[in-house]
Amino acid sequence: MPVAVKKHSLELLDKNQQSYCDLVSFFQNPDISIHVKEKKASSFLRHEIQIMNSDTVEFPSNITKIQDWIKNNNKMQCLEYQSYLERRKNGAGREYFKNIGQAFEFLVKVAPVKKADGSWLYSMVHYWNDPVFRDLIQIYVEELGLGIAKANHVCVFDDLILDLGLEHFVLDLEDEYYHQPAIQLALAYAPPEFIPEIIGFNLAYEQLPLHLLITNYELNELGIDSHYFNLHITIDNMDNGHSHLSVKAFEKIYSKFRDKNSFIDKIKIGFALNDKGLSSRQILKNLNLDALVLKILKRKAILGNLIHSHKCILNDKAVNEWLSTPESVEEFVEILIDKKWINLNQDPEQSRFWKLISHAEGKMYGVFNSTEKQIIYDWIAGDLIQRAGFKRQKIALVNKNHQDFAFSFLLNEELEQIQHQIAETGNLALKMNKLLPYLAPHSHHSETGLWCTQRFVDFLFPFLSDKK
Structure with a gap:
C-alpha cells in the first residue's frame, strides 16, 4: 500500500469531520489494524449516537412480547404485499421501477450498503467460544454464504453489479449513500461495550420490509436477476431464519445483563441506528433518471470535447464548445431537447440523438456501452413505456459469466x-x-x-x- 494512502487513512483518526466514503474506505482497508479501527469505530459511533434521538423508536415496552411484536410486523408487511399483488393483478403498473433504467439507478445507489451486508456482526465472531453469542455468529456466517461464493451476499451483489455493467456508476456516488454502510462497518469493529447496540441494530435489520418484497418482484419482472433480494426474503424468515435467531440472541444476552434498563436503552439506540443515512425507501422515492443520464453525458464529454466536427453548430456554439465544461453539458442537453434531437416521452427511434448512438451507421455508435444505452433509452421513452401497446426495447447486455x-x-x-x-x-x-x-x-x-x-x-x- 502506498505510504501516502496509508497516511491519509490513519489521519482520519484525528479528523473531527470526514466523509462517510472515507470512513468506509478506512474500515475496509486491510492494512489498518483492528485495534486502530476499533478506536475509530468507538469515536464515530459515539458521535452518531450523540446527535440521534432514539426516544421516537418504535419498540415494545414489554420485552416478553418482542417475538409477537416482530411476528405482527412481519404479518402486516405480508398483508400489504398481498394488496400490492392484487393491484398488479387488476392491471396496475409497477410502483417502484417504471423501466430498467430506474432499476439500474436503484441498484447503483444501494450498492455501498449492500457491499457491507452483514458486516455489523463481524465483531461477534471474536466471542466464538461463548455459546451465548452463537446465534449471532450463525447469522454472520450465513450472510457469508457459509464460504460458498454463490451464496455469499456480497459476492452475489457484486456479481449482479458486474453482470449489469454498473460498477463504474457506483464509483460516482454522492457521499450520503455511504452514511449507513459507515455505521455498519463501525459496528463491525466496535468494542465490547457496544454489544447491545449491535444486537438492537441486528433486530431491526432482520425484519422483513415491504420494499424488499416489491423490489424482488419488480426486478424479476424486468428480467433482472433478483437472487440477491430473494435470498433475504427466504433466509430472514421469522420461523427458523435470521429474524428468529436475532430474537433468540436478544433473549439470551438480555438475561445475562445485570442492568436491564440500560441494556434496553442501548438496544433501542442500536435499533435507531438502522434508520440513519438514506434508506432503500428514500432512494426508491427519489429515483431520477435525468440526473443519471447527465452524469453519463458529462463523463463522455471529458473525452469527446475535442473530437467533434466544428461544422455542427447549435445556438451559435460548436459541439466541442458545449462539451467543454460539465455546466455547459447540462445546457446542451436542454438545447438538444428544444431542437427536437431528443423527443422525451416518445419512441426513442424518433429521436435523432438515439439513432446517432444506437444505429450501426450512427456517427456516435460505440461511444456508449449497452448499459448506458439502456438508461438513455428508458430516459427518452419516459412515461411511454408504461402505456399499453408500446414494445419497449431491452438492450442486450454483455454477459460476462465471470462466476462460471x-x-x-x-x-x-x-x-x-x-x-x-x-x-x-x-x-x-x-x-x-x-x-x-x-x-x-x-x-x-x-x-x-x-x-x-x-x-x-x-x-x-x-x-x-x-x-x-
Missing part, C-alpha cells in the same frame, strides 16, 4: 499459507484465531476469505456444513 469461468492462474500464496497453518495447528483456539481476520468485511468474499469461512463453519457449526 473464474479461475486464477496466479498462485494464491496467502491461501496456501493459511491452509498450511491450519493443517499444522492442533489447537482449536489457535485455528480459530488464525481464521478470524479473513472473515472480516474486507476479506470474507475473497478466495482466501471464502475458504476460511468454510473451515470456521466446519469447526463451530458442523450441522451447517451439510448445507454447503
